Amino acid sequence: MEFRFGLTAQKSLATLIAKLFVYLFVFFCDWPPEAED
Incomplete structure (x- = not known):
């Protein structure tokens, strides 16, 4: 049970x-192209 919970x-x-x-x-x-646009 503990093993299953850990998994x-x-x-x-x-x-x-x-x-x-x-x-x-x-x-x-995606940030740089939008910032340059």
Whole structure:
């Protein structure tokens, strides 16, 4: 049960970090062109 909970928590954390990295990547990649426009 603890192992299962730990696995779920780890998966949730990984998903959260992945979303954060994707958001930052998109933000920094899309920002310069819009700023120059």
